[in-house]
Amino acid sequence: MEDFKKISARLEIAKKKIKKNLIKDDSANVTSLGKAFKISTELVASVVVGTTLGYILDNWFDTKPWLIICFFFMGVAAGILNVIRSAKNMHRNLKK
């Protein structure tokens, strides 16, 4: 019976150690580098999508070049929004 208690005490300590290591693992460099890649393309992609959408709609409604100008700026806004959003998410995850 005493052996059993000893083992369970050791098990508890081992579990705690594993938990500590897991938390350390989360803040590893790999994930932060991944986040950097993620943010950089997000800004560009929205601008590209906005401009393409504007170009297509311009051809549709025959309103060259007004819609492409509007949609370019909206694309920029969307890109900035995306970046702010993912930065906020990262911040929230860090706090957790």
Place this chain on the structure above:
Amino acid sequence: MATNPMHQFEVYSIGPDISLGVLNLSFTNASLFMLVSAVIISFLLFLGAKKKSLVPSKIQLVTEMTYTFVAKMINDTTGNNAKVFFPFIFTLFMFVLFCNMIGMLPYSFTVTSHIIVTFTLAATIFIGVTVIGFLRHGIKYLELFVPKGVPIILLPLIVVIEIISYLSRPVSLSVRLFANMMAGHTMLKVFGGFVISLGLLGGWLPLGFSVALTGLEILVAFLQAYVFAILTCIYLNDALNLHH
């Protein structure tokens, strides 16, 4: 021809030309390397899962580690109710990872350095996530485009911006993977060309750079697969839980 850094990205057909109407369905070197990575993944996982010993062999350890890695990633980003999508995300992660890694071998072909491949993957995810969102929430899924607490005058503008931001997801997902892979491989080839042209005297410096870049490229290959999978999880989370 051999010194041209873009030569490595050329797609050519192996074997007979097969065409169906306007579609060219020939078996190319790209299809060959996709097949190779699929076969290697299946083989590795089959070997790893065959003998379930309590003290795992090396290959079983690798299999179990990839499993827990992906399972933990899904759990952290999407929560418990996304367990159903584990097979899809695991397949996606392994496929992108192995395509990237096999591309690191000399004389091989990097499938993921072609935007059509990465865009097809991203578009599949995008359409799938949208369908899942509409199935889960019905017409209420459109609330994703209408953030709370916005004045009514600004609403049309905000909705358009939100739609652009939503549509930019597959583009950013595919361009990220493709650009990273293509830029890395072009750079490796350029430095390799320098080694040859500078000869025995000056070639050592670019050779050192190539060695360092190879290490960096292996990191990037893993990282891009990870980012691709984790972003799929994040998009799934938006579709399943519907709040920002």
